[in-house]
Amino acid sequence: RIKAYYLNKVDASIQMLQQLVNTANIYAPGQISEAKILLGDLTLMNGDVWDATILYTQVEKNNANEPVAHEAKFKKAYLAYYTGDFLWAQAQMDVLKASTSKLIANDAFALSQFISENLEADSSQRTLKTFSNGDYYAFKHQDSLAMLCYDSILVNKDAYSLFDDGFLRKGDLFVKFNKFEQAIPMYDTIINRFKTEVTAPLAAYKLANIYQYSLKDNEKAKQYLEMIFTQYPGSFYADEARK
Secondary structure, eight states: OIIIIISOOHHHHHHHHHHHHHTGGGSOHHHHHHHHHHHHHHHHHTTOHHHHHHHHHHHHHHTTTSHHHHHHHHHHHHHHHHTTOHHHHHHHHHHHTTOSOHHHHHHHHHHHHHHHHHHHHOTTOHHHHHHHHHHHHHHTTOHHHHHHHHHHHHTOGGGGGGHHHHHHHHHHHHHHTTOHHHHHHHHHHHHHHOTTSTHHHHHHHHHHHIIIIISOOHHHHHHHHHHHHHHOTTSTTHHHHHO
16 A cells, blocks of 8 residues: 555555465455555556456455455446446445445435436537546546546536536645645535535535645634534434534
């Protein structure tokens, strides 16, 4: 993990993980499964979709109904989304909505709903494919290319159904580089212009985190947290906001 995510030595990390997986007899099955998921992530980051699919599938098949199997299935569905196989990705996410992991279930519901809404608005799938390309670039840490994809969405009036998601993703990229003054207007735009969308309470939650943890402005953070459980009581983030 350190080599891949902090030292930018993805190939070296992949080599280490392959050695680990090939000497499976000295590791617990759970450790092998976790290693294969990380190996799948890094393989996908390198653009090798087929090998990543095989690794996720192995984990899913070898662990039946264990939480790690749901994680592998979730990652495989996201892989399909990245590569433009939207209907299959949506079908898998619909299954995962019943996952025992609240976080996976919530993320699965969010992606399923996202695909459904935008396929309805874009039968050609062209703008959705541009957006999923942006998400794939972001996953691969090719952030400037991801930003180009999101910007192209936000200047295309035919992609209006994706505008709130485009602002959300741009905000996330700005936060990644601690550019909070640029991230805040992205999230505020969602709350002001798209207040009925599912991205609105998430944007408010992200703003609360920026103000609380990065800008140390607790009063401002409280305003956004209160907004979540008063205006969006059915949101996944409502309970977290109350806490």
